[in-house]
Amino acid sequence: MNIQCPLPSRTEQTIKLGHGSGGEMTQHLLTNHIQPFFNNSWISQAYDSATLPWDSDRLVFTTDSFVITPLFFPGGNIGELAVYGTVNDLAMAGAEAKFLSCGLILEEGLPMATLEQVLASMAEAARKTGVELVTGDTKVVERGKGDGIYINTSGVGVLQGNQPINPSRIRSGDLILLSGDIGRHGISVMANRKGLKFESSLTSDCAPLNGAVAKLLRGGVEIHCLRDLTRGGLATALVELAESCNRGLVLEESSIPVSEAVQGACEILGLDPLYVANEGRFVAFIPEKSSRLATSILRNTEVGSSCEIIGHVGSEGHAQVILRNDLGCDRLLQRLPGEQLPRIC
């Protein structure tokens, strides 16, 4: 008689529900497939939390979750997105990211090779941004109840400058500096997801922004506010900021950089690049006296080489964003009401 052991083999090629059981298989997953990517003194203790060295009252804390289809897109993947996204959120507060946590929600059936590819990207992104991934958690959901991998990363960082960086510091007369051309991430992911083929090889702008922000601060640029442009795009971010600081923002349409590939795709799909998602772009609100210094520093960074001054902050009490076109006509920008849907014709 041939008796077969019902326990899964120890060399799994895919994620099984048992990997989320908290038992033997979970331990195997952690020890053999996850921890090796993030080897440091905190994670090797395998506690539920990390005790971190801290001697500052300038702690900044943030969290962000990442759900994206496809997991791998032109110019990036969910792993590096999960690291850069949280590092960037900290950078937008003027903080240098120090430590990240990583919560993985894995779908039953996910190939182990895919998981390891994502984790390798996370490790590389952490190395690139100088951040340590010190604690984490893994859960497994049944097949069909997740898109392969969901990731949550929380991060702590230390404030760099002497002044806070937030919307309340925006002043009338500030200039608005955009770090680069917009819409690459949203269009490249959409094209990849829908199998749309464009002639140009468009890639996501997925990138860490902490280096550029650090250079601006070290260079002595006075920064009032920073905001990275993710879901909802440039327009939605600026509308939120206008409302936060209760001031009008006036943009010059011709100054906003949009690549021909993104513009072309938006023309075909009936989308507005101002509302398309980005993952490696930010706006900085800076006093006019700092603008030359800021643009010269930013243009010497990888993420800011095509930065432009795109507008200015108007008077208090008119919390709206106006886009002025080449014809001298004004258009009011509003939040994206829902998902941008491609037009019929």
Place this chain on the structure above:
Amino acid sequence: MKYLDEYRQSDGIQKIAAEIHRITTSPWTLMEVCGGQTHAIVRNRLDQLLPKELELVHGPGCPVCVTPLEMLDRAIAVARLPEVIFCSFGDMLRVPGSEHDLLTVKAAGGDIRIVYSPLQAVQIAEQNPTKEIVFFAVGFETTAAANAMAASLAKTKALGNFSMLVSQFLVTPAIESICSAPDSRVQGFLAAGHVCSITGYERYLPLAEKYRIPIVITGFEPLDILEGILMCVDQLEQGACQVQNQYRRAVERVGNRQAQDLIQSVFRISTQHWRGVGSIPQSGLSFNDEFASLDATVKFDINNIKTTERHDCMSGDIMLGHKKPKDCPHFGKECRPEQPLGAPMVSSEGACSAYYRYSQQERSNEHPVPATLKN
């Protein structure tokens, strides 16, 4: 970008705007027929460049806006069926039916997919032989050709699991309906260039003559639209009523014969109900007998779904040029893009949505950006 940048150059546009100012001596009311033109006008705020004597009213040329409520309710009923993969262009998903929209059905588990071409729906039917694929074939003559091609391809491939929910409109009868209305304010038309690229413009000649009204076939870029307005006003000022073609780079007098033949091989002309407007004879397309088996309303027995329009949306008055979006008491209050009462607030080409998103602001000339800092 070639074929676009040259039609968006400020200098050329300003020159034409100045010429419009120069020749306009009387108040005139023009209608841009197509939603794409409405979108371009309000997005670029071309209205700000026009003399105050000129009024632009927005026509019924947005397929999302004019698709009847009962057709949406039928789409929702079919999309709910577990065996159906429902394929649609994106902007139909948010249009409110009697109770829900297609996005709500999707959230409840309906398999609803956004496609960019009707041929994608045919491909999905090939890939999913155990499912029923229904394509929501909405639009004017512009989409009718591609929709006819999809129907023809599905028939050639003998795809028994593919059908279409057809809501196709013809523009010329709608223009005639507006012209013949006793209370019509429209004195000149900017006809839809994309539609005419398929149909040509010979069918407009008897209209212009019968109603003594100028019709200018117009494109969609700022320069196209202003040039169309200039040609239309020039005719009005001179008492002319001709059909002129501003959109010469895309439109020929006879149109695209191949596309017309394809449409005629699949569809027949029928009476069509326009949301907010009513029934207009000979203004729609239905499957002809040869393609009747592809009719989703028969296949899923949903012809009995009949619903009537809510009366708190004045979309009909807006789409016929009788009123402007801001004349509606619900505009921007109970009716907003994220919570639309009617279709013109849903589609990005809908007049109400376009007005809501791109207008109402005060100019601000404070703290101009120093020229030295730009670029």
